[in-house]
Amino acid sequence: xxxxxxxxxxxxxxxxxxxxxxFGQRLGDGHVDVxxxxxxxxxxxxxxxxxxxxxxxxxxxxxxxxxxxxFGPIDAxxxxxxxxxxxxxxxxxxAAGHLRICASADDVEAAMADGVLAAVPHLEGAExxxxxxxxxxxxxxxxxxxxxxxxxxxxxxxGVPFAFPGSPDVGPGLTAAGRDLVDACDRLRIVLDxxxxxxxxxxxxxxxxxRPVVASHSNVHALSASPRNLTDAQxxxxxxxxxxxxxxxxxxxxxxxxxxxPDTPLVTLVRHLDALVxxxxxxxxxxxxxxxxxxxxxxxxxxxxxxxxxxxxRQNGWDTPLLDKVTHRNWLALLRRVQEG
Numbered sequence: 001x002x003x004x005x006x007x008x009x010x011x012x013x014x015x016x017x018x019x020x021x022x023f024g025q026r027l028g029d030g031h032v033d034v035x036x037x038x039x040x041x042x043x044x045x046x047x048x049x050x051x052x053x054x055x056x057x058x059x060x061x062x063x064x065x066x067x068x069x070x071f072g073p074i075d076a077x078x079x080x081x082x083x084x085x086x087x088x089x090x091x092x093x094x095a096a097g098h099l100r101i102c103a104s105a106d107d108v109e110a111a112m113a114d115g116v117l118a119a120v121p122h123l124e125g126a127e128x129x130x131x132x133x134x135x136x137x138x139x140x141x142x143x144x145x146x147x148x149x150x151x152x153x154x155x156x157x158x159g160v161p162f163a164f165p166g167s168p169d170v171g172p173g174l175t176a177a178g179r180d181l182v183d184a185c186d187r188l189r190i191v192l193d194x195x196x197x198x199x200x201x202x203x204x205x206x207x208x209x210x211r212p213v214v215a216s217h218s219n220v221h222a223l224s225a226s227p228r229n230l231t232d233a234q235x236x237x238x239x240x241x242x243x244x245x246x247x248x249x250x251x252x253x254x255x256x257x258x259x260x261x262p263d264t265p266l267v268t269l270v271r272h273l274d275a276l277v278x279x280x281x282x283x284x285x286x287x288x289x290x291x292x293x294x295x296x297x298x299x300x301x302x303x304x305x306x307x308x309x310x311x312x313x314r315q316n317g318w319d320t321p322l323l324d325k326v327t328h329r330n331w332l333a334l335l336r337r338v339q340e341g
Contacts, residue, residue, distance in 0.1 A: 002310050003112055005328040006045030007246030007288030008122070008195070008217035012086045013050050014292045015093075023098050031291035031302040034098050037117055040306035043328065044108050044118025046145050046216060048293070049086040051079035051127055071152035071159075079127035080134065087141050090119060101142045105335040112328075120335070122193070122216070125150035125159075126181060135181070139188045144335070145216070146185055147193035148178055148201070151228070156181050157201040164258030165225035168234075173200035174208070182208045189339045194218075194238075195248075195288075196228070206237055212337045213241055217248040217288030220275045226253045232279065239280040244334045246288025247273055249296045264297040266312040273313065273326065282322055286331045 011032045015021055026035040032042065053074050093099050099117040102108045111118035121138075122145035129135050135143075149159035156178035158171035174182070182205055185192050192209055193216045194202050206213055215238060221229035230238070230245065238245060247269060252260040254268045276285045289296070291303060299308055310323060318326075 001041040001307060002323050002327040003041050003043035004045075004287060004306050005043060005108065005112075005118070005331040006291065007214070007244075007286055007331060008046055008048060008124075008248070008293075009289060009291040010048050010050060010124075010293030011291060012047055012089055013052065016082075016086060016089055023093055024096065031289075031296065033303075034117060036302050036304040039304040040302075041310075041327075042117070042303045042306060043112045044102065045120070046122040046288075047090065047119045048122045048124040049083050049128075050124040050150060050293075051082040071150075073153050074127055076127050076130045076155070079125070080130050083123065083128040083138070087121070087138070090121060090142070093119075103142050103144055104339055105332045108332060108335070120144050122146065122191075124193075125152070125154060125196070126156050127154050129156075129181065132180070132184060135184050135188065135190075139190060143190060144339075145191040145193055145214075146181075147195055147216070148174075148181060148197060148205070150196050157205075158198045159196045160198050160227040162226070162228065162252075164227075164252065166227035167199070167225075168202070168221070168227045168229075168231065169199040170227065171198045171200065173198075173204040179204070179208055186210050191335065191338050194234075198227075199231075199234070202234060203237075206241060211341065212243045212334060213238060214243050214334060215245045215288075217246050217250075217290045219248050219253045219272050220279075223272055223275060224252075224254055224256060224258060226258060228253050235276070235279050239284050242284075242337060244284050244286055244330055245276055245280065246286045246331070247276065248294070249289045249291075249300060250294035251297060252295070254297075260295045262295055262298040266297060266299050266309060267316075269297065269309060270312055270316050274316070277322075277326075282325055283330055283333070285326050286334075287327065
């Protein structure tokens with residue numbers, strides 16, 4: 001079984017909204033728990049800290065791909081409180097022995113060797129950064145990856161909507177605070193993630209950052225015309241910057257028709273991965289499932305279904321070295337490039 005380091009999950013939001021769930025046991029729904037992670041070879045990943053609006057947004061994180069209205073900004077104080085609750089939740093999960101918070105690629109490899117789920121904290125949407133000092137505090141608490149926006153505007157940048165079909169070329173670029181945030185992340189060697197960022201912000205961020213940049217959970221716009229996906233020019237730029245793209249398993253970002261339909265065959269994921277490898281090279285592609293934040297193809301189902309994707313890739317001619325790179329080695333190498341380069 002190939003171990004998987006996954007670029008994105010929303011498991012913390014699900015656990016925060018359902019505090020009665022025991023992450024150490026097989027859960028009846030959702031995508032990730034300790035049992036299913038072990039069964040599927042999910043060895044670790046970026047655990048997103050996402051702040052919903054005050055009414056909760058679990059349902060809105062599986063947006064239908066018809067004509068979805070854009071989401072508005074949220075209160076920054078609420079975002080900070082939610083983020084700190086998720087940091088505390090991660091600490092409790094670690095204390096219970098369910099995972100290990102990891103601040104480096106070496107930490108991830110050590111957790112994998114010990115058979116413990118490796119969790120690298122990621123901030124999805126930077127609304128919680130109400131003051132520059134907050135970023136330093138979160139970094140001290142383990143934050144190693146940050147996306148300036150989710151699919152809504154904030155003080156730093158503008159996110160893309162979900163309407164299908166659509167272009168990521170919507171809205172203005174980085175604000176002055178956004179440019180300062182990029183500089184601060186570079187200083188702290190925090191991975192910058194352009195998933196959800198609009199095209200103007202994408203190009204400004206790449207021009208400003210001096211480190212490799214990722215799209216942790218995005219796909220190929222030429223194959224599925226969602227504004228959440230990346231154009232060929234964006235893919236080329238990330239490859240030139242020594243960055244990485246993690247394949248999003250969300251059906252609406254995989255299918256040519258944009259439908260949020262779990263009856264989506266594995267060959268659709270293979271097609272996107274083949275296109276990413278062909279365009280960016282085999283060292284710049286990983287997985288970014290969006291577990292617990294999206295409708296997945298039924299043939300995968302949840303974390304336990306990861307071996308079925310690996311088998312589909314092998315049947316399509318992928319050899320063991322390439323599978324090792326895309327399932328985990330490329331993500332670990334990316335973390336090292338940002339943190340040690």
